[in-house]
Amino acid sequence: MTSELTLVSHPLCPYVQRAAIALAEKGVGFERTFIDLADKPDWFLKISPFGKVPLLQVGRAGSSGVVFESAVIVEYLEETQPNPLHPGEALERARHRGWIEFASGLLNLIAGLYNAKTEEDFREKQKKLREGFVRLEKDLEDRGAGPFFAGLEFSLVDAAFGPVYRYFDTFEQQAGLYMLDGLPRLAEWRSKLASRPSIMNAVSENYPELLTGFLLKRKSYLASLITGFAAKP
Ligand SMILES: N[C@@H](CCC(=O)N[C@@H](CS)C(=O)NCC(=O)O)C(=O)O
Structure with missing residues (x-):
């Protein structure tokens, strides 16, 4: 390791992206090692308690x-690195953690969606999923939030939702699936996050093709929408 921090990654993992985004927003140098989750290397299995990425x-x-x-x-990065991405006030910080947990729930539902047979x-x-996003829209509206989740400052909630919204770019473009x-508030936030360098650079340029290939391999209902959409003139 030449850098103090190495993020063990997979090119499509949304949880890895959260960590990569947080590191970039903090301006902390780090290395990235990509592994094949279908053929996990021995060194990875030795250090990963559950065989999952991300690992730092x-x-x-x-x-x-x-x-x-x-x-x-x-949270470890918050404790050890500069440029906080959590609010300073404890109650507000707890609220942010709640919405990050909610983003994880959405990621589970997204996995359920692309695996549904x-x-x-x-x-x-x-x-x-739609109910979740409607609830989120209400929160943004009630607080008059924007352009980021907490207003002008980028936070870890933004880092958690960037990878959530990224799925929908591919769902829309490849399957004609608009959810x-x-x-409107959510649309504005989504577009703001899509143009944020830390979020853009958390994945490689060929991410959309990689994700489409991954989705097609699931042979799920969503895969049938992609092939059906591609076949349309
Ligand atoms: N709760 C974990 C979830 C991590 C996770 O599910 N990682 C997936 C890739 S996105 C993984 O490594 N899966 C490999 C496996 O389960 O074998 C986190 O937030 O880090």
Whole structure:
């Protein structure tokens, strides 16, 4: 390790992206090692308690080791690195953590959506996702929030939602699946995040193609929408 911090990554993992975004926003130098989750290397299995990415390898004099779980990685970065991304006030910080947890729930529903084999299951996941986004829109509206979740300052909530919204770019472009329409606050926030360098650079340029290939391999209901959409003139 030449850098003090190495983020063990997979090119499509939304949880990895959270950590990469937080590191970039803090202006902290780090290295990235990509692994194949379908063929996990031995060195990774030795250091990862659950065989999951992200992992943050810390090689600091007097304090070295491995941090796992994205939420814990970003909290560790908050404690050890400059440029805080959490609010200073405890109650506000707790509220932010609540919405980050909510973003994780949305990621689970997204995985349920792209793995659903039947249309019925797919529609159920789609309904739950939509309900989640409608709830989020209400929160943004009630607080008059913008352009970021907490106003002018970028926070860890933004880092958690950037990877959530990124899925919908591909769902819209490749499957004609528009699930976030009619939510104006959310649309503004989503577009602000899409142009944020830390969020753009958290994935490679060929991410949309990689994600599309990944989705097609699931042979799920969503995959059928992608092939159907591609076949349309
Ligand atoms: N709760 C974990 C979730 C991490 C996770 O699910 N990572 C996936 C990739 S996105 C993984 O490594 N899966 C490999 C496996 O389960 O074998 C976090 O926030 O870090």
